[in-house]
Amino acid sequence: MFSKKRILAMFTATGLALSLMSAPAFAKEADGPVTNLGKCSSRNKIAYDAKGIEYKCSIAGGGLKWKKTGATQGSGASTSTSTIDTKKYANVSGSIKIDGSSTVAPLTGVAAEAFQKVSKTQITVGISGTGGGQTRFCKGELDIANASAAYSATQRKQCEDAGIKFTELRLATDALSVVVNPKNTWAKCLTVAELKKIWEPGSKVNYWNQVRADFPRVKMPLFGAGTDSGTFEYFTEQINGRPAKRSRVDYTPTEDDNVTVNGVKRSTGAMGYYGFSYYKENTDINKAIAIDGGKGCAEPSLENVLSGAYTPLARPLFIYVNNDQVKKNPAIIPFLEFYAADLKNLSEKAKFLPLTAEQTKKLEADLAELRKLAN
Amino acid sequence: MATASTSLESRVSLDRRIKDFTFTTFLSVSIVASLAFIFYIIYRLYNNAGFLLSWDLVTFFPSYDIDTAGFQSSIMGSIWVVGFATLFAVPIGVMTALYLEEFAGKRNRFTALLELNIQNLAGVPAVVFGLIGLAFIARGPLSWGFTVGSAAIVLAMLILPVIIIITREAIRAVPPSYKEGALALGATHWQAVSKLVIPSAVPGTATGTILAVSRAIGESAPLLLLGALSFVTFNPTGLDSGFTILPLAIFKYASDSREEFQVLASAGSLILLAILFAMNLFAILLRDYTLRKRNI
Numbered sequence: 001m002f003s004k005k006r007i008l009a010m011f012t013a014t015g016l017a018l019s020l021m022s023a024p025a026f027a028k029e030a031d032g033p034v035t036n037l038g039k040c041s042s043r044n045k046i047a048y049d050a051k052g053i054e055y056k057c058s059i060a061g062g063g064l065k066w067k068k069t070g071a072t073q074g075s076g077a078s079t080s081t082s083t084i085d086t087k088k089y090a091n092v093s094g095s096i097k098i099d100g101s102s103t104v105a106p107l108t109g110v111a112a113e114a115f116q117k118v119s120k121t122q123i124t125v126g127i128s129g130t131g132g133g134q135t136r137f138c139k140g141e142l143d144i145a146n147a148s149a150a151y152s153a154t155q156r157k158q159c160e161d162a163g164i165k166f167t168e169l170r171l172a173t174d175a176l177s178v179v180v181n182p183k184n185t186w187a188k189c190l191t192v193a194e195l196k197k198i199w200e201p202g203s204k205v206n207y208w209n210q211v212r213a214d215f216p217r218v219k220m221p222l223f224g225a226g227t228d229s230g231t232f233e234y235f236t237e238q239i240n241g242r243p244a245k246r247s248r249v250d251y252t253p254t255e256d257d258n259v260t261v262n263g264v265k266r267s268t269g270a271m272g273y274y275g276f277s278y279y280k281e282n283t284d285i286n287k288a289i290a291i292d293g294g295k296g297c298a299e300p301s302l303e304n305v306l307s308g309a310y311t312p313l314a315r316p317l318f319i320y321v322n323n324d325q326v327k328k329n330p331a332i333i334p335f336l337e338f339y340a341a342d343l344k345n346l347s348e349k350a351k352f353l354p355l356t357a358e359q360t361k362k363l364e365a366d367l368a369e370l371r372k373l374a375n
Numbered sequence: 376m377a378t379a380s381t382s383l384e385s386r387v388s389l390d391r392r393i394k395d396f397t398f399t400t401f402l403s404v405s406i407v408a409s410l411a412f413i414f415y416i417i418y419r420l421y422n423n424a425g426f427l428l429s430w431d432l433v434t435f436f437p438s439y440d441i442d443t444a445g446f447q448s449s450i451m452g453s454i455w456v457v458g459f460a461t462l463f464a465v466p467i468g469v470m471t472a473l474y475l476e477e478f479a480g481k482r483n484r485f486t487a488l489l490e491l492n493i494q495n496l497a498g499v500p501a502v503v504f505g506l507i508g509l510a511f512i513a514r515g516p517l518s519w520g521f522t523v524g525s526a527a528i529v530l531a532m533l534i535l536p537v538i539i540i541i542t543r544e545a546i547r548a549v550p551p552s553y554k555e556g557a558l559a560l561g562a563t564h565w566q567a568v569s570k571l572v573i574p575s576a577v578p579g580t581a582t583g584t585i586l587a588v589s590r591a592i593g594e595s596a597p598l599l600l601l602g603a604l605s606f607v608t609f610n611p612t613g614l615d616s617g618f619t620i621l622p623l624a625i626f627k628y629a630s631d632s633r634e635e636f637q638v639l640a641s642a643g644s645l646i647l648l649a650i651l652f653a654m655n656l657f658a659i660l661l662r663d664y665t666l667r668k669r670n671i
Contacts, residue, residue: 261632
């Protein structure tokens, strides 16, 4: 029934059809800013123009286009901005298992990616949420757990009961951002009381004019963090009050903040909340609103977090390290050292707010304790 | 021949010819519709991400930087997991089928129970196998952790019933006269089975196995529970290694809020489709080859 000839014919036809379809794709490439850089044919290709300014071939608007990197020829700035000595990690090997908060994952992920390039380690970074990570961490399945909220007394007890001793490290600061669609021109600043009215359990607010009378009557689809998320825990505690984790339930919950970004992007009246780094990545499709927590309206930004004006949604981000694993797994300490040493650069890359000098000192002290434990 | 059929057809009533025409048209429309659907998907993906198709996709590892993000560790992860799953499932599946068809003897309560169980297993949703794997292999008695080994066993459980059923069909399709002839000439039961039944059943078994395996490659639900949805930038190095798989790497990129990563997800889907097509083509060629070899 399927002779070789027939199969060959089918594949030739498929190939022909595909190459016909590809015609528009190739045409798009030519539309890009044609300079003397040559063809932008593969990602991550570097080229320099006549003035020695560096360009990188990148994905943009359905094709590959040259993008300025800001560096100049010979400066080498684009390849590595980190100042730490990476050679000493070349012989570090072993595997590190990490899971937990999807808010912290980009930071730890960028660190893991960079560390694996300079060492022989294997690092997996999961995204099952602060709660999901904590469950695995307290079963002893993980070396490190990401957390976007400090573990509660119950969670700590779960670890203790399982005989897991751990160290808490504060690595970055987040400004939990409340976002709306860019087409939303009315909501610029909301008070905590107004947010509570929207998000409290049993809330009947479904249109914007129910929040404030001068807002238009536009439907308000809500997107938020799932119950396993540290973001959920922190947001509900700060907005709806203690005990944490009380929220209205008729919204779209997710452990993956990207889902919220896309949801808010697609609907004019939508509102959602997630970590600052996701906002920084998506300022063109989501708009953060200022929060009035009693000290006046403040937008989520580095200055407002450091000055304490962005209250109450500025929060610390943590990783938890399994103390016994530190003794058993020689890869953990070098990874943490690398993570801490390059933290400023990594935070910038992953768009997190860096630690203050005081917080950095605390981190170094905690790390020294861990190092003692390992020896 | 042609003239004979025309003269025959002319005697068929108009009413039946209309029925005949309607039915053929309906069949053609069905086949065109199903093909059009596949081609539409390929077209959409290609239009979206065709410009990305290059070896970069396969050689780059997953990354938070769009310029260096690719699929290498997930493709290797899929190959390792599915490869080991096949190694585990095929010998057990084929031997089970052989036992049930050739050596179990008359149907008794034991074989009836076995058969019922296999049929049921084939209908169990994939995610249930994932839960079993989580409770008994990754955690619990075996405690292998979220590794290639655990994932391979779970996928092996998933494809095992399919392989058993397909192999049994293939064995049943071997004409009984082959075996009867051999037995009449004084061959033992095992000689007849190993020299005649097994070789004749190879084409059917092989095709079925490859189809089962290509299902396993696209499967993501059970492995989701085994920690496959992770950021992994290294290829598996052993059964105890961490891993991710192609379908979940696609999912991770697709759910990223940045549009460039969504384009990358389309490119990944094209890779997955290409792998599936290649495997199905291989199954067809293998069947053709073994059939021809047997006929000579």
